[in-house]
Amino acid sequence: MSIALNRWLDRRASAAAWICLGLALALAAGCRITSPSGAKVSASVIITNTAVADISVAAMDVFAKAGYNPKSATSKTLLLERPGGTMNNILHGAWSSKGTVERVRIRILDYPPNGHLVECDAVVVEHPDEFVMEEEKHVLGTGEFQKLLEKVKARFP
Numbered sequence: 001m002s003i004a005l006n007r008w009l010d011r012r013a014s015a016a017a018w019i020c021l022g023l024a025l026a027l028a029a030g031c032r033i034t035s036p037s038g039a040k041v042s043a044s045v046i047i048t049n050t051a052v053a054d055i056s057v058a059a060m061d062v063f064a065k066a067g068y069n070p071k072s073a074t075s076k077t078l079l080l081e082r083p084g085g086t087m088n089n090i091l092h093g094a095w096s097s098k099g100t101v102e103r104v105r106i107r108i109l110d111y112p113p114n115g116h117l118v119e120c121d122a123v124v125v126e127h128p129d130e131f132v133m134e135e136e137k138h139v140l141g142t143g144e145f146q147k148l149l150e151k152v153k154a155r156f157p
Contacts, residue, residue: 035119037109042122043145045153048115052108058155059106062148078106084124101128120145
């Protein structure tokens with residue numbers, strides 16, 4: 001090969017490497033949005049003219065149908081989990097015999113007038129329920145969680 005061709009290929013390879021690095025960093029940062037509350041979350045919706053208890057019940061039902069089980073709940077906060085899939089176990093190096101879990105925190109905040117802001121933050125947990133070793137990493141991609149919250153919202157007129 002000629003020297004000019006080698007230089008041209010080197011520049012192309014270098015540009016491709018920078019593009020790949022940029023994409024990898026964007027994915028590693030997680031695709032999170034800024035909620036109207038100012039918090040960085042995976043998804044959010046505003047539901048008007050509905051009681052907090054009704055929103056909680058609807059959220060539990062929608063997320064249960066997606067495979068999530070309740071871990072804890074208060075009047076305005078839900079913590080739900082489901083076993084992590086094979087891809088999460090591969091991506092997050094599930095060295096624990098328990099693998100990974102997908103954990104979702106749902107917060108219901110007052111949103112004037114007559115509304116509630118429902119925020120969802122999703123993480124993958126390595127070493128679940130191992131107090132010292134447990135580590136949370138934000139989920140890549142938020143489309144699934146936005147769709148689930150939209151299903152919750154659709155239950156109310």
